Amino acid sequence: MQLNFECRICKLIYDYDVGEVSFNEIGDLRLEIYPVCLKCKSKKWYLSEYGQSQVTKLFMSKDG
Numbered sequence: 001m002q003l004n005f006e007c008r009i010c011k012l013i014y015d016y017d018v019g020e021v022s023f024n025e026i027g028d029l030r031l032e033i034y035p036v037c038l039k040c041k042s043k044k045w046y047l048s049e050y051g052q053s054q055v056t057k058l059f060m061s062k063d064g
């Protein structure tokens, strides 16, 4: 699925197809494919505000 990220280096906000999204036992996000900035190719990112709401919805929809 696509999630919305913000690059820590150049601040670009971008959608990235991360494949399967899951959560480990402490609720940390795990991605099948980790994003790379479309502009500067950095692997340093964080979830944008929109990305965080996407992940929260996903987490809420998980059973157990």
Ligand SMILES: [Zn+2]
Binding pocket: 007, 008, 009, 010, 011, 012, 037, 038, 039, 040, 041, 042
């Ligand atoms: Zn960047």
